[in-house]
Amino acid sequence: MTAPSSDVRINARLSGPDAARFRELLDRSGGSASDLLRDALREYHATHVQPRRDPLDLLAGYIxxxxxxxxxxxxxxxxxxxxxxxKLPLRVQDRHDPD
Incomplete structure (x- = not known):
């Protein structure tokens, strides 16, 4: 059976310090590896992806x-x-009135 197109299956190999960090986070969270990866992905996305703003919204205060x-x-x-x-001063010849 194939997963729906919106699902993504991830196989990752972690070793050394990365594996130790993953195990530590997994122990602290008490959840599953999938839950931990979902939470990490959401946090990473929230800090690294800027929401797209409508250009008209950006100019709303000026238009x-x-x-x-x-x-x-x-x-x-x-x-x-x-x-x-x-604003410009008069030219020198304009300042003197002929007598």
């Missing part, structure tokens, strides 16, 4: 959160030019 004119995307050049005119 539509700013203030500004409604036509900023179409008229940004005009708004930028106006802002620069306010």
């Amino acid at each position: 539509g959160a700013g203030d500004g004119p409604e036509d900023l995307s179409a008229g940004y050049k005009t708004y930028l030019a106006d802002a620069l005119e306010e």
Whole structure:
């Protein structure tokens, strides 16, 4: 009889310190080798695999959160030019009025 496709059968050979660690964990848990491997796999997965986040969720705090004119995307050049005119000092020749 074959196992369902969602099942995985594992045969592993552990020796030396790895075998001793496995036996120690098995004795402490009081469960089966399969239970220990399942628990170890779940813990390893939880610490090593980052959950995939939806890109829209990442941007949720930024999209539509700013203030500004409604036509900023179409008229940004005009708004930028106006802002620069306010911030840039007058040229030297513009500062002196002819008498």
